[in-house]
Amino acid sequence: MENNVSQQLVDMWKKQVEEGSQVWLKMMGQGQTMDPQAFWRPFMDQGMAAWAKAMTQGAPSPDLMAQWKQFVDQWIAAWSKVLEQAMGTEAFAQTMGKQLEGFLNVASPVKKAAEQHIEATLAGLGVPSRSQVIALAKHVVQLEEKVDNIADRMESVAQLKSALYGLEGRLDAILKRLTESTATHRQERA
Amino acid sequence: MKDEQFTMMMEMPQLSPEMLARLKEETQRNLLRMKHFSEMVLNPKEPAIGPTPRREIYRTNKSRLWRYESTRTVKTPLLFVPNLGISRPYIFDLMHKGSFIEHMTAQGFDFYLVDWGVFGPEDNDLTVEDAVTKILPRLARKALESSGASEMSVLGYCMGAPLSASFVATHPEFPLKNYIDMAGPIDFAHVGLFGLWLDPRFFDVDKYVDTLGSIPADMVKMGFKLLKPTMDLSTSLNLWWNLWNPEYVAGFNALNKWANEYLPFPGEFFRQWVKEFYQQNKLIKGELVMGGRAVRLERISCPVLAVGAKEDNIAPPGCVRPLMDVVRSRDKEYLELPGGHISLIAGRGASVHCWPKVASWLKARS
Numbered sequence: 074m075e076n077n078v079s080q081q082l083v084d085m086w087k088k089q090v091e092e093g094s095q096v097w098l099k100m101m102g103q104g105q106t107m108d109p110q111a112f113w114r115p116f117m118d119q120g121m122a123a124w125a126k127a128m129t130q131g132a133p134s135p136d137l138m139a140q141w142k143q144f145v146d147q148w149i150a151a152w153s154k155v156l157e158q159a160m161g162t163e164a165f166a167q168t169m170g171k172q173l174e175g176f177l178n179v180a181s182p183v184k185k186a187a188e189q190h191i192e193a194t195l196a197g198l199g200v201p202s203r204s205q206v207i208a209l210a211k212h213v214v215q216l217e218e219k220v221d222n223i224a225d226r227m228e229s230v231a232q233l234k235s236a237l238y239g240l241e242g243r244l245d246a247i248l249k250r251l252t253e254s255t256a257t258h259r260q261e262r263a
Numbered sequence: 264m265k266d267e268q269f270t271m272m273m274e275m276p277q278l279s280p281e282m283l284a285r286l287k288e289e290t291q292r293n294l295l296r297m298k299h300f301s302e303m304v305l306n307p308k309e310p311a312i313g314p315t316p317r318r319e320i321y322r323t324n325k326s327r328l329w330r331y332e333s334t335r336t337v338k339t340p341l342l343f344v345p346n347l348g349i350s351r352p353y354i355f356d357l358m359h360k361g362s363f364i365e366h367m368t369a370q371g372f373d374f375y376l377v378d379w380g381v382f383g384p385e386d387n388d389l390t391v392e393d394a395v396t397k398i399l400p401r402l403a404r405k406a407l408e409s410s411g412a413s414e415m416s417v418l419g420y421c422m423g424a425p426l427s428a429s430f431v432a433t434h435p436e437f438p439l440k441n442y443i444d445m446a447g448p449i450d451f452a453h454v455g456l457f458g459l460w461l462d463p464r465f466f467d468v469d470k471y472v473d474t475l476g477s478i479p480a481d482m483v484k485m486g487f488k489l490l491k492p493t494m495d496l497s498t499s500l501n502l503w504w505n506l507w508n509p510e511y512v513a514g515f516n517a518l519n520k521w522a523n524e525y526l527p528f529p530g531e532f533f534r535q536w537v538k539e540f541y542q543q544n545k546l547i548k549g550e551l552v553m554g555g556r557a558v559r560l561e562r563i564s565c566p567v568l569a570v571g572a573k574e575d576n577i578a579p580p581g582c583v584r585p586l587m588d589v590v591r592s593r594d595k596e597y598l599e600l601p602g603g604h605i606s607l608i609a610g611r612g613a614s615v616h617c618w619p620k621v622a623s624w625l626k627a628r629s
Contacts, residue, residue, distance in 0.1 A: 168463030210385030
């Protein structure tokens with residue numbers, strides 16, 4: 074009995090999710106003005122019917138909580154899917170781009186004016202401004218980069234030096250052998 | 264008639280012993296939920312993150328190279344390159360038994376992590392090219408020196424994959440043993456919603472960078488939240504549902520701390536990243552030039568593993584898999600695993616589906 078009720082609830086919920094999604098997608102596709110009621114109605118109607126049925130059939134069970142969680146998960150997943158589809162349209166990307174541009178159009182002069190005002194105020198007070206501190210930090214970063222480059226070169230020089238020492242050792246060995254063989258040769262000739 | 268109805272309404276339903284036990288369990292859970300909730304609100308504890316011991320090997324500007332303690336039984340060390348900006352890298356060593364780094368070091372890998380750091384407004388001139396041709400080669404060389412090994416494997420995760428792929432493709436002198444791309448976009452024509460939103464028809468990156476200078480962490484947060492608007496709702500619901508479970512709560516606290524720490528992007532880095540990767544898709548086309556060298560992925564000839572996540576909406580499998588078509592390697596493999604962009608590498612699912620596969624693939628070639 075309980076399983077039956079659960080199954081019915083799941084089925085009903087799926088149905089309402091599908092219907093709600095259809096309404097939503099239809100609205101998006103046809104570019105209509107959004108009517109929240111049209112989207113919510115199938116969810117609400119069927120949700121109420123489902124809960125009414127659950128409450129009038131059988132004994133109350135703590136599993137109802139699990140069922141509720143399952144429904145909400147499905148509902149969120151459906152919403153997520155619908156939103157993903159809506160946000161995956163060029164219309165959405167265009168709207169977002171326009172909004173962002175609008176924000177930047179407002180932000181840019183405001184930011185510039187605020188910065189100029191703050192710079193002037195801080196200069197008057199004899200306190201370093203943000204841009205001055207950033208410029209200083211930039212110098213530190215550049216200095217660090219230079220130090221890193223010098224360290225890299227020194228490492229390369231050290232590697233070259235150790236390679237040279239190795240080469241020097243090998244040359245010494247060759248010279249030693251040459252001297253020895255020359256001496257032997259002279260002795261043999263004598 | 265009215266009395267009858269009242270009696271029916273008031274009649275207590277008969278409960279089976281199983282149901283009584285479930286009811287009792289649910290009541291206990293609710294009490295625990297309330298207890299943990301009040302603890303979270305009234306006495307929030309800083310979650311313990313980064314359980315694997317590590318040592319700083321090198322530091323340049325904001326970036327650091329970390330070496331993690333391990334038995335080092337695997338001959339070839341591993342350099343892990345994550346994303347620059349967006350989020351902090353401690354997600355890879357989040358908590359005990361929930362850490363990719365802990366897993367890899369337990370397997371005997373000599374593990375090096377590139378921590379790009381948090382860039383400030385003084386770093387706004389830093390470009391992708393700087394990261395690929397200046398920072399990364401230096402850190403990779405330091406890792407190699409520190410390990411004493413003659414070769415090194417590189418693993419790029421998320422944005423770290425195109426960055427590290429660009430590095431290894433332009434530095435043939437780097438002794439690369441194996442290359443792994445985990446959820447890293449290579450073909451930006453299939454990069455999903457971000458690809459559409461950052462399309463040059465809708466997104467003017469020059470105006471954005473010129474106005475803001477750098478990309479603030481809040482903007483980055485907004486972009487990622489928009490990618491999955493229902494995420495916060497489902498996270499809160501799942502938290503409430505599992506609030507009785509102290510292990511879940513500990514995991515949630517750690518993950519939640521990470522998930523809310525967004526990082527800014529240096530302006531010029533963002534400009535180049537969006538233009539040359541997202542908008543012009545230069546990497547896969549072989550048109551990218553870094554430090555005067557052409558980035559040709561076909562120069563990668565070592566064993567390659569690419570891992571895509573089925574439900575990844577940041578780097579969908581369609582943009583990861585094409586790496587297989589461009590590298591010259593004979594030994595190459597593509598894996599598509601369950602999970603999303605983060606759950607591919609962090610969390611319980613990752614410890615089952617992903618880490619053992621990556622570790623065994625790499626071990627066999629190291």
